[in-house]
Amino acid sequence: MHGTPPVLLSEVDALEKIPVLPQIEFRGVTKMYGAVAAVRDLSLTVRRGEFLTILGPSGSGKTTALMLLAGFEAPTAGDILIAGRSLAAVPSYRRDQGIVFQSYALFPHLTVTRNLEFPLEMRGINAAERTTRVRRMLERVHLAEFGGRMPSQLSGGQQQRVALARALIADPPFLLLDEPLGALDRNLREQMQVEMKSLHKEFGITTMCVTHDQEEALTLSDRIVVMRAGRIEQTDTPEALYDRPATCFVANFLGEANILENPGFKVESDATPPSGTVAMIRPERIYVAAGSAPKRADADQRQYVAGTVEDMIYAGPLRKYYVRVGRSVLIVREHVAAGQQIFRSGDEVRLDWLRCDVRFVTA
């Protein structure tokens, strides 16, 4: 599928039969810390060449899952397989993986070049070959002239790129990312997201990423696994996950959500809501207008409710209204555009949304 030469793999006997792009599989993996289960009966598959992100708040067990795959922790029960082979007996230093650590874990006593050489050296690659590969990799991450620097002499973004380069340089069959962009400021993070995306495309490497940052997850991933308290809450593509969250937790964790549980007005919908679910609608699917404004052409597909503006927040390209309707306060998000009527707190308004935009999530 990709042109990565499988040279290195043959040198590591424990995993020599691993294909270039393996599939990673968690089968009923449980990890207990004393009486606490950090990960409970976790089953998931990272497909060949896929970028899969485990997303969850702290304490959800996502880091434990990564540590288990990396071999720094052993599962209490269950098994992890790479290309169908169990990893149980393979120590971390023979798993032939690339890891980008949260704090980068660059060796502070070695130069950038020596840091990059380290994984190659451990695989017994000769000095000439190492030099070539390090030079190529440094060029690839735009750090060609920084090889002689110590990690402490690099900026945060540069350190991040070195960490990524070090993880990729030995052509590992899979890549693990632990909150890879967490330590960067906002602008740099967006820049690095693009860079990582293109690197993933170029190397086509099976990647598992762990983060609590929803934006990071949405932009980078092919699929996202949302975890909560050691269990998988939902697995899907970023778009599907945002558009059709299965639970309240997912709806709230990815973006903002209006959960209409006992809202004080009837929520209309085309289908009968499944039992045990509540209605949810995203703030950007709700429109706000003056109470007297004429209704739209597709009014028969919409639900209209009257409310009172409690607050308005202006946030650059967006304007957010908090509107009291019945017993609940709905968040409405509107893109700022010319000629819009701006409402102030106390104004009477009319909200409307398409009935098909209402989702039902389990509580």
Added chain:
Amino acid sequence: MKTFQKFGQMPIVLTVPALAILLVVFGIPILLLFLTSINAPDFSAKNYYMFFGQPANVRVLFQTIEVSVVATLICLIVGYPTAYLIVTASKSVRTTLIVLVLVPYLTSGLARTYAWIVILGDRGVINNLLLQLGLIHSPLQLIYNTTAVYLGMVHIMLPVMILPLVSAMMGIDRSLMAAARSMGARPLTAFWRVFFPLSLPGVRSGSLLVFVFCLGFYVTPAALGGLGDAMLSNFIAGQVSSSFNISRIATSAFILLAVAVAVLSMLGLNLMGAQARAAAPARRSWVVRLPILGRLKRYFGEFPNPYRAKLWTTQLYQVGDDSRLSNVFGTVFVLLVMVYLHFPGLIVIVMSFSAGTFLEFPPTGLSLQWYRSFFADPSWNGAAWTSVQIGVAVTILSTIVGTLAAYGLNRTQPRVRGFLTMAILTPVTIPVIVVGIATYLGLVNLGLIGSKTGIVLAHSIGAIGIVVVIVSATLANFDRRLEKAAKSMRAGPLRTFMRVTLPLIRPGIVGGAVFAFLQSFDEFVVTSLVSGYSIRTLPLKMYENLRNQIDPTIAAVSSLLMLVPVLWLIVLYLTWWRSRQRDHHPLPELAA
């Protein structure tokens, strides 16, 4: 109020009391001593020729160096694995082990040396046991030889080696080891390529501290060694008491000092190697430009390490789960080290309850007679009372003066700060006998030999250094924006200090006070020189007994002295723990 505001603008003024005491008691005399040794005003190396002209002198000099080097190496070989095992142990085990290393570190050196006499002596534990078992018929000569000196010295110095090592190792980011392993490094390779190079600063500071302390060793070689095991300290002290020839004494003292400085710079040079590149190249003060001074400065920078290490009994962070203590060898090794550190003390405690007329192990009966004897005998309780009085005076003086100095230094510009800190730390970082000789001279000039005031001053120059180290470390972590915040709320400089700064640095001040007291309470070498035979402190009285071994009361005294650090640790734990409760939020959850 006005004066305080002026101090606020001229923080360096706060260091004046500390520097004044230091200069009068130690600084000027040591300069005079140096001038004497070079035969001022004629300036010749005559005294040095004379010193090296006598083979006996040269032999003692080389023996001192040899013993110090060997003892340092033994400490390193035993201490490094111990520190490594401590750092990689689980959190609760680690805390326990650090406390177990700290307790002997804080225990009176005399009491610990006494324990070895009890174990190795002709009627000591080992000989008694062997005699009773019928394995030998006459006592073995276990004491008064070089092996006994090494046993005793390593016993005392091991914590000084372990604590900076633990300090350096705790600072190593554990994810680096994980990273190395993820890149295919086997555990041993990861250790040599990543962990070991990063732990070298600890190796360096531990070795330097142990080596310099060893150079100044006095009690242990005298009490455990034979006639041929005298070190330069004993030699110098002997000259003081027999024929007081100031130029010869000054010469010997400066030769010892020169050895210390020379080996310090060599060690600093060799071990720096890889590390030097890693160090941030910027911010080099003028001090560093002179190579020797630069190395010395680094040494002074390392001196605080064991004191920082002490803060961890309460402040430990979580590391990975791979507890190497699960390894059988590791467990056995650590157990052996802990037995070595604690067994002698425990023997003394058991024997102090002996009912016999002389010490024996195991005791034939239990009684409190030696404790009664301690509290009843005026020569014992008088000595203890003198030590407490002096200790309290030293604590008060050095805590106030030292805290002022640390506060002043913290607010001075870095260049001046580095130089002044170096000056203030000198008395605690050079061989103690040199300090003793200089102080002796200083107190003679002040007419304070044989007075309690004199002893208090002599102890204070060291104690101030310790207070400065500990309070400075606390101040370095103090967020100065808090003071600005207080001032923005209309608090004046004095009120800001009293209401904001002082409460936040209190743990450091309490720690400084505790160590100042211990420094004074256990001081022997300097005291013996400046007491003029008229004042007897507890260590002096103990040493006298140690030599003559007549009065088993010393076992009871030693046992009581072993309680002191435990009490102090509790005090420290309570202050530091309470301040932590306030400063920090509960630890984040285990697995994120």
